[in-house]
Amino acid sequence: MTNDSPVFKSDSHLSAIVHWSHHRNGRAHCLVRLYRLSDQVTAVASEIRSNSDSYGIADDMAGVAMQALELAQEHLNVEPRNITWIAHHGNFSYYDAFDPDTFTAIPLTWDGYRYQDRLEDHRLLTENQVHELLGGCILEPVPATLAHLGWPN
Incomplete structure (x- = not known):
C-alpha cells in the first residue's frame, strides 16, 4: 500500500488513515x-477535522x-465491485461541528480501472441501515479509532 499510515486490526474490521x-x-x-x-466489504470513510475543509471526502x-x-x-483481497462505500460526518469532522453523525451511501461504479461517482446517486442512511451494512457490528467512535492509530484528535 502506498499509504505509510499504520493499520489497526480488530476482530470485526480494520482501520487506517488514507491519504x-x-x-x-x-x-x-x-x-x-x-x-x-x-465476499462483500463495507467501507466507512469518516471526514476528520485535521483534513482541510477545501478537500472534503463528499x-x-x-x-x-x-x-x-x-x-x-x-x-x-476484495474485488472493487464488492465494496459498499459510506461517507461519515459528525462532530469529529470540523472544529465547529456540533451535528449528530450522518451517513451517506455513495454508490460508486467501477469501470475496470477506476471508481466513478455521481452526486445525484448519494443518499442518506439511518443508523439502523448502517448497522445492517456492518453485519451488526458497532461502529467504534472516531476519536477512539484515531487513538488506536496514534492520530491526533
Missing part, C-alpha cells in the same frame, strides 16, 4: 474502516475509494 490527491489539486486524508461480510469519494481500495485488496 490521496484530491481532485481539487490538494492532499487530503480521512479515516477509513473496512468491514468484511463474506466532494471526492472516488479519490478516497481509489486509495482505500489498495488497503482493501492488500488486507481483505
Whole structure:
C-alpha cells in the first residue's frame, strides 16, 4: 500500500488513515474502516477535522475509494465491485461541528480501472441501515479509532 499510515486490526474490521490527491489539486486524508461480510466489504470513510475543509471526502469519494481500495485488496483481497462505500460526518469532522453523525451511501461504479461517482446517486442512511451494512457490528467512535492509530484528535 502506498499509504505509510499504520493499520489497526480488530476482530470485526480494520482501520487506517488514507491519504490521496484530491481532485481539487490538494492532499487530503480521512479515516477509513473496512468491514468484511463474506465476499462483500463495507467501507466507512469518516471526514476528520485535521483534513482541510477545501478537500472534503463528499466532494471526492472516488479519490478516497481509489486509495482505500489498495488497503482493501492488500488486507481483505476484495474485488472493487464488492465494496459498499459510506461517507461519515459528525462532530469529529470540523472544529465547529456540533451535528449528530450522518451517513451517506455513495454508490460508486467501477469501470475496470477506476471508481466513478455521481452526486445525484448519494443518499442518506439511518443508523439502523448502517448497522445492517456492518453485519451488526458497532461502529467504534472516531476519536477512539484515531487513538488506536496514534492520530491526533
